[in-house]
Amino acid sequence: MDKTDIKDHKQIGQELELFFTDDIAPGSPFWLPKGMIIFKELEKYIRELTEKAGYLETSTPIMVKNELFKQSGHWEKFGEHNMYNLPIYDEEETNEMGGSPVGTLPNYTLKPMNCPESTILYSFRPRSYRELPLRLAEIGRLHRREKSGEVNGLLRVRQITMDDAHIFATDEQIFDEIYAILDMMMKFYDKFGFKYEFRLATRPEQFAGTVENWNKAEKDLEKALKDKKLKYSLKPQDGAFYGPKIDVHIKDSLGREWQLSTVQLDFHMPEAFKLEYIDKNGQAKRPVMIHRAIFGSFERFIAILTEQYQGGFPAWLAPVQIALLPITDNHNKFAEKVNKELRETGIRSEIDTRSERLQAKIRDAALQKVPFMGIIGDKELETSTVSVRLRDGEDLGSLKVSALVNKLQENIDKKI
Ligand SMILES: [Zn+2]
Numbered sequence: 001m002d003k004t005d006i007k008d009h010k011q012i013g014q015e016l017e018l019f020f021t022d023d024i025a026p027g028s029p030f031w032l033p034k035g036m037i038i039f040k041e042l043e044k045y046i047r048e049l050t051e052k053a054g055y056l057e058t059s060t061p062i063m064v065k066n067e068l069f070k071q072s073g074h075w076e077k078f079g080e081h082n083m084y085n086l087p088i089y090d091e092e093e094t095n096e097m098g099g100s101p102v103g104t105l106p107n108y109t110l111k112p113m114n115c116p117e118s119t120i121l122y123s124f125r126p127r128s129y130r131e132l133p134l135r136l137a138e139i140g141r142l143h144r145r146e147k148s149g150e151v152n153g154l155l156r157v158r159q160i161t162m163d164d165a166h167i168f169a170t171d172e173q174i175f176d177e178i179y180a181i182l183d184m185m186m187k188f189y190d191k192f193g194f195k196y197e198f199r200l201a202t203r204p205e206q207f208a209g210t211v212e213n214w215n216k217a218e219k220d221l222e223k224a225l226k227d228k229k230l231k232y233s234l235k236p237q238d239g240a241f242y243g244p245k246i247d248v249h250i251k252d253s254l255g256r257e258w259q260l261s262t263v264q265l266d267f268h269m270p271e272a273f274k275l276e277y278i279d280k281n282g283q284a285k286r287p288v289m290i291h292r293a294i295f296g297s298f299e300r301f302i303a304i305l306t307e308q309y310q311g312g313f314p315a316w317l318a319p320v321q322i323a324l325l326p327i328t329d330n331h332n333k334f335a336e337k338v339n340k341e342l343r344e345t346g347i348r349s350e351i352d353t354r355s356e357r358l359q360a361k362i363r364d365a366a367l368q369k370v371p372f373m374g375i376i377g378d379k380e381l382e383t384s385t386v387s388v389r390l391r392d393g394e395d396l397g398s399l400k401v402s403a404l405v406n407k408l409q410e411n412i413d414k415k416i
Pocket of ligand 1: 113114115165291
């Protein structure tokens with residue numbers, strides 16, 4: 001594709017009616033019904049992957065007292081100015097007008113990350129070594145105070161949906177967990193045809209925990225990368241203060257590079273929140289915490305996909321999977337029957353019953369980037385078939401409805 005033909009996700013989002021942003025909520029996208037289908041399919045996919053890998057899904061509050069972030073260290077390290085802080089008081093604390101007491105400071109925050117709250121889930125009750133590794137997933141909605149000049153479509157947003165997870169594990173379990181996460185990441189990238197590269201960031205000058213723990217953890221991360229035969233580069237001293245990490249950079253089909261997934265070890269937060277488990281001998285021990293995200297952010301990931309596919313999503317993600325195009329009004333009734341049958345099998349089928357010429361209907365379905373088109377005329381009516389053609393022009397010939405369902409289902413299941 002000529003670079004000048006490439007549209008950005010904001011333009012495609014408008015044209016295909018997927019999403020948009022409005023000045024009424026800068027940096028927070030509005031999802032239209034078709035965009036929401038893509039969002040939900042990705043959610044479904046990530047849930048499938050995480051459930052198979054033994055994660056448990058959770059949900060934590062969006063609005064939380066900011067003392068949590070003071071305890072976690074985010075208040076200082078991430079910066080309170082990067083969060084949305086609100087003065088919210090219980091009724092008895094408010095003044096007679098129902099407003100905040102005079103001279104009070106914001107005491108609540110819209111969470112900018114899920115991590116500290118996942119420790120509250122962990123500490124809900126005493127934990128035993130038998131429960132570890134405990135893998136808690138959350139598709140959480142976060143808010144980050146991006147400057148208004150810096151928000152950009154879905155790429156840089158103030159309201160972020162993250163496919164987050166936190167794993168609480170013993171030191172001995174780190175390697176297996178990292179190995180499994182890398183495995184999940186690769187499965188995921190291969191599905192989208194991304195080329196990927198891993199970067200291992202090691203201990204910085206300022207760090208939490210002991211050198212011994214860091215050395216062992218860095219070795220575990222590196223061994224997992226080597227065992228998976230992954231190409232990686234080292235970023236010495238570039239780890240977060242709380243633990244070493246692996247960042248993943250991908251290249252999309254347009255050759256652009258993005259940082260997507262991340263997996264980070266954390267020696268600090270278990271300490272800050274005094275997390276414990278009871279080991280085999282009845283002794284209280286501190287678990288290690290692993291943060292990981294595959295998409296990073298749904299918003300950014302959908303922006304990348306929208307641009308990579310230029311709106312021509314594969315059938316499993318396509319908001320409309322097949323457009324049925326009756327040639328004349330006489331064919332509408334049969335087309336409606338086919339449409340109903342397809343929809344009953346769960347296929348997202350739509351029918352174009354406008355009194356337009358077939359060429360116009362085909363053109364419009366192509367503009368909407370619908371992956372399958374089903375043309376219905378006299379011949380199809382007589383033989384109870386549909387003439388199927390693909391978005392790229394390939395002609396699959398006449399298919400019975402059952403064969404069409406199989407063909408569509410095969411593409412959807414394989415996610416191609
Ligand atoms: Zn985290």
